[in-house]
Amino acid sequence: MTATAIAVSGLVKKFGPTRALDGLDLTVNTGEVHGFLGPNGAGKTTTIRILLGLLRADAGEARLLGGDPWADATELHRRLAYVPGDVTLWPSLSGGEVIDLLGRLRGGLDPKRRAELLERFDLDPRKKARTYSKGNRQKVALIAALASDVELLLLDEPTAGLDPLMEAGFREVISEELDNGRTVLLSSHILAEVEALCERVSIIRAGRMVESGTLAELRHLTRTSISAELAAPPNGLAELAGVHNLQIDGTRVHLQVDSEKLDGVLRRLVAVGVRTLTSQPPTLEELFLRHYQAEQPAGGDGQRQQEVSR
Amino acid sequence: MTSLAGTRGLIRLILRRDRFLLPLWVLVLALLPIQTAVGIDQFYSTPAALRELYGTITSTPGLLAMLGPVFGATLGAITAWRAGLVLTVVGLASMLSVIRHTRTDEEAGRRELLGSTVVGRNAPLAAALLVTLAADLVLGALLAAGMVGLGLPGTGSVAYGLSVVAAGWMFAAVGAVAAQLTEGAGAARGIGLGTLGVAYMLRAAGDTGGSDSGVGWLSWLSPIGWAQQTRAYADERWWVFALPVALVVVLVSAAFALLARRDVGAGVMAPRLGPATAAPGLRSPVALAWRLQRTALLAWTAGLALMGALIGSVADSVKNMANESSQLKDVLERLGGEKVLSDAYISGAMVIFALAAAGYAIQATLRLRSEEEGQRAEPVLATSVGRVQWAFSHLLFGLLGPAVALLAAGLAEGLVYGLVVGDVGGELPRVAAGALVQVPAVLVLSGLAMALFGLLPRLAPVSWAALAASAFLVLIGPLLRLSHWLLDLAPFSHIPKVPGADVSAVPLAWLLGIAAVLAVAGLAGFRRRDIVSTA
DSSP, X not given: OOSEEEEEEEEEEEETTEEEEEEEEEEEETXXXXXXXXXXXXXXXXXXXXXXXXXXXXXXXXXXXXXXTTTTHHHHHTTEEEEOSSOOOOTTSBHHHHHHHHHHHHTOBOHHHHHHHHHHHTOOTTSBGGGOOHHHHHHHHXXXXXXXXXSEEEEESTTTTOOHHHHHHHXXXXXXXXXXXOEEEEEOSOHHHHHHHOSEEEEEETTEEEEEEEHHHHHHTSEEEEEEEESSOOOSTTTSTTEXXXXXXXXXXXXXXXXXXXXXXXXXXXXXXXXXXXXXXOOHHHHHHHHHHSOOOSSSOHHHHHHHHO | OGGGTTHHHHHHHHHHHTTTHHHHHHHHHHHHHHHHHHHHHHHOOSHHHHHHHHHHHHTOHHHHHHHOOOOOSSHHHHHHHHTTHHHHHHHHHHHHHHHHHTHHHHHHXXXXXXHTSSOOTTHHHHHHHHHHHHHHHHHHHHHHHHHHHTTOOHHHHHHHHHHHHHHHHHHHHHHHHXXXXXXXXXXXXXXXXXXXXXXXXXXXXXXXXXXXXXXXXGGGGOHHHHHHHTOTTSSOOGGGGHHXXXXXXXXXXXXXXXXXXXXXXXXXXOOOOOOSSOOTTOOSHHHHHHHHHHHHHHHHHHHHHHHHHHHHHHGGGGHHHHHTOHHHHHHHHHXXXXXXXXXXXXXXXXXXXXXXXXXXXXXXXXXXXXXHHTTOHHHHHTTTOOHHHHHHHHHHHHHHHHHHHHHHHHHHHHHHHHHHHTOHHXXXXXXXXXXXXXXXXXXXXXXXXXXXXXXXXXXXXXXXHXXXXXXXXXXXXXXXXXXXXXXXXXXXXXXXXXXXXXXXXXXXXHHHHHHHHHHHHHHHHHHHSOOOOOO
C-alpha cells in the first residue's frame, strides 16, 4: 500500500473550447477522508471521472493507488468503489439485483455487510429501480459501494438526495470506514458533513486547486470579526497588516482581521484600553464562500491571487 | 368542464416544446409522398410504363408485403402504394407524440408540478391528443394539396390525405391508451410499438399473396390495412373510413376512462416487486446484457418466425398467379417450372426478413449508446469490467440476435411451406438456408453501428439512415432502374436469391470480412475515447 492514494499534478482536460481542468493538483493520503469542494462546474466530477479512467486527461499526471487510472483501469477498479452524484439505474432491475450485480462485477461483496446496510439505510431491495426516488437510487449505489471490500471510495456528492436522518447514518458509516483503514474522496456541498468527516479538504475552482490543507489550517487562513468599545478613539489601526473593513465610530470599532494577525490587533486595542469586546471566530461557510465567490484569476496561479486579495 | 381546465395553456406548452420536432415530422412526411410522385412521374411517364410497373409490383410478393397492395395502374394509385410506409411512420410519430406529452412527463415528475397549478385531471391527455390529431390533419391537408398541385385527381388526393390522417389518429389513440397502462414511459412505448408491429405484420401477411391468396382477410384486422383499403385514386371506398373513426372514438374514450380510475404517476398495471437478491448468474456484463436485451430478442424472434410461417403458408398458392398469364407460364417453364415462382416468392420475402433483422441488429448494437447516454455504462465501467468486455456484451446481441431471429423465420417458413407441399424434409433445409445466407449482409449493419458508436458516437443514429438507404436500394432501386454500382452499395444486393440460385461463398465472405473490420474498428475506437456524460 502506498502512502498517497491519489496523486494528481497539472491535470488538464478540455471539452472543445472550455478547459474543465486547468492544471489541477490534488493529493489524497491513504487512510484519510478527503473533502473535495468547489462550486458547481469547478471540475470535481471531471476529476473523479478521469481518476476512474472514464475520461482521458489531455495533459498532466494522475496516479491512483499506485497505478495509472487510464491504462490499469480494470485492475484498479477491483480496489475501489464509486458512487456517482446522479445515480441512474436499470429500470427493470430491482435494487437488490443492482447491488449484487455491481458488487460482483467489482469482485465480490460481503452479504452480512449488505444486509446490515440495507437495514441501516432502510431500503426495500425488492422494488424495481424505476420506482425508486432519487434518494433511494443513491442508497442503492452507496450500499453497493460500502458492502464491497475495497481500499478506496470515490463519492461524488453521495448524500445529495438523502434525508437528514439518512445523512446522519451516512456519516456514521463513513467514520467506520475510516476506522477500517479505507481512504475516501468525498465531493460534497454539505459543509457540516465535510466538517464532521474530513481531516483534510481541497477546494477547487475553475479547474484549479485554490486551497488545500487540514480544516485547522484553513481556519487559520481566514478572518475573525471583532467589535470593541474602547477607552479612547484608536489610531493606527488602518496601518496594521491583516486588517479589513475597518469602521471607527468615535470609540466604537468594527473590523475583520486575518486570523494569523490577530495578536497585533489585540495588542493595539489593549494599549488604547478595552471596555467591551466581542470576537467571532470564522465559520466554515465564510471560508468556503470566500473561495467560491472569489474573482476569476486574471492570470498567474490562483494561490498567489489568494495571497494578494488577503 | 373543470377536468379540462388549463388545456389551452398546455397546448401552448406542447407547441413550444415541440416547435422544431412537430413541424419537422409533419413536413418530412408530407414531402416524401410528393417527392415519390414526382420521381415516379419522371421514370414512368406513359400509361404503358405505369401498367408495366403495376404488373411488376403485383407479381412481387416482397413488395406487396413491405408496402401493401396496389389498386391501380395510375400515377396516383402507384404513388399511394409506394408511399405506403408513410402510414406506419405517421402512426409511429403520432403515438410517440402522445406518449411523450403524457406518460413521459408523468414519469419525469413534470406532470406533478403542473397538477399543482390550475390544470384539470384530463387536460394533459386532452392537450397531447389535440395537438397530435391537429398535426396529423395539417399533414393530411398538405399532402392532399400537394398531390392536387402535381395534377392528380382531387377526390383521390383528399382520400389519400384522409387515409394518412386516419393512420395517425388511430395510433395516437393507441398511444393514449398505452400511456395509461404502465408506470414507465418505456413500457408504454413498448406496448404502442408492439401494437404497431402486429398491425404492420398482419397487413404484410394479408397483402403478400396478392388479392386472391386466401389470407387477404388478415389485412382487414390491421388499422394500417384499413387506411390502405380506402383505395385512394382507385374508386375510393369512403365507407372504410368508418372503421378508423370508430376505433379512435373507442380508444380515446377508453383512455379517458382509464385515466379517471388511476392515480397520477401510477399505471393501470401495478408494478411488481422484484427479487431482493440477484440470481447467482447475474455476475457478468453478458448476464446484464441478456437481462436487458432478452425481451427484444424474444419479441423479434417470435415476430419474424410468425412472418415466416405466414409466408410459408401462402408461398405455394403464388403459382396460381402464373396460371392467369400464359406468357408468364412459358417463361417459367423455361426457367425450371412452376416451383421457380414459389422459390422467387420465398427468396423475395427473405429480403424483407433480412431488413427487419437488420433493424433489430442496429437496435441491439446501439443499446451501447443508450446505456452510455443514460449514464448506466458508467457504474459498470467503474467496476473491474473492461471497456471491450462491456461493449462486446451488447455487441453480441447485435451479431447473434439477428442470426437467431432469421434462423427462426427460415425454420418456421420452411416447416409450414414443407407441410403445405408435403415435403418437409426437402423444403425445410432449402428455406432455412435462404434465411441464413442473409446473415452476412445484416452483420454489416451491426458492424457499421458498432463502428459509429466507437469512433463517432454522436453519429451513431446514422446507422438507421444506412438501413433506410439499403432498403430503398434493394427494394425500390431496381424499379427506378438505378445504376448497378449504386445498387451494389447495399449489402443486401450481394446476397444470392436462395432458394433457387446457387450460393457462392465469395460475396458472403466479403460481407463477413467487412462486418468484422467495422466491428473491430468500433471496439478499438471505443477503448480510446471518453465516456460521454451529460453531467
